Amino acid sequence: MKRFAPPPMNNQEIKADLRVFDDSSMLAVAAAEAFATSAAQAVASRGRFLVTLSGGSTPQALFSLLATPPYRTEIEWTAVHLFWGDERLVPADDSGSNYYHAQRLLLSQVAIPASQIHPVRGELPAQEAVVDYGQQLQTLASAGQAWPRFDLALMGMGADGHTASLFPGSAAVFEETKPVLAVTADYGGRPAQRVTLTPPVFNDARQVLFLVAGEDKATALAAVLQGARDVQTWPAQCIQPVSHNLTWFTDRQAARLLDPA
Numbered sequence: 001m002k003r004f005a006p007p008p009m010n011n012q013e014i015k016a017d018l019r020v021f022d023d024s025s026m027l028a029v030a031a032a033e034a035f036a037t038s039a040a041q042a043v044a045s046r047g048r049f050l051v052t053l054s055g056g057s058t059p060q061a062l063f064s065l066l067a068t069p070p071y072r073t074e075i076e077w078t079a080v081h082l083f084w085g086d087e088r089l090v091p092a093d094d095s096g097s098n099y100y101h102a103q104r105l106l107l108s109q110v111a112i113p114a115s116q117i118h119p120v121r122g123e124l125p126a127q128e129a130v131v132d133y134g135q136q137l138q139t140l141a142s143a144g145q146a147w148p149r150f151d152l153a154l155m156g157m158g159a160d161g162h163t164a165s166l167f168p169g170s171a172a173v174f175e176e177t178k179p180v181l182a183v184t185a186d187y188g189g190r191p192a193q194r195v196t197l198t199p200p201v202f203n204d205a206r207q208v209l210f211l212v213a214g215e216d217k218a219t220a221l222a223a224v225l226q227g228a229r230d231v232q233t234w235p236a237q238c239i240q241p242v243s244h245n246l247t248w249f250t251d252r253q254a255a256r257l258l259d260p261a
């Protein structure tokens, strides 16, 4: 049973809610509130909160905030199951690891059971890491499904319009069945070998929240949200959740080139 429909490949403009904040710290506060609300709704409805974290630098202010009151105490961390939207293939204690920063800033401060933290095993060879991550996804999936329906997918976006490790020109952007792929990408001097979740997993999520901040993202943000549909050039356009629950939190710098109309 296919739960997702690939995004329409027409020129349809993305339907998304956009909120522009004065600066990245205000964005982080709003993101923490959204995370807490999503968690409360999921736990109340289904007894657990399945979330994929984004990597890079933008979410780190959010992680730090979630590790402080009221979020550290009010979110039911023992019901949270954490995955990563993508990871670099480096050891978990490497500063290039997305897990490393989430662990340092958040996971070491809150009561998520270790068995509910599902990192990509970055120390493994790429294909072994893909198989292992796919097996971790399957442990939380419904019978016959390869991945669970995430309650929240936190997404970032690079200055080139990539999201997770779905980069311009990559075939991974068009993947419709495999939940996890190994990719190579040269971006910002960051580790090139990566593992990423694919569009069907993100587009199956109940809620998708992009966090995008900084002047360097302005061109890509305008192209992704208001330009012609071209997912090969602007991969973030391929994130169109079937739930239609898609929100972009940006700061004024990143939103600078958006047409207010």
Ligand code: 6PG
Pocket (backbone or CB within 6 Å): 054, 055, 056, 057, 058, 059, 085, 086, 087, 088, 098, 155, 156, 157, 158, 159, 162, 163, 164, 165, 190
């Ligand atoms: C990664 C991230 C990536 C990130 C964007 C934005 O592993 O690199 O998952 O998709 O979200 O590159 O990164 P910044 O927040 O650092 O600009």
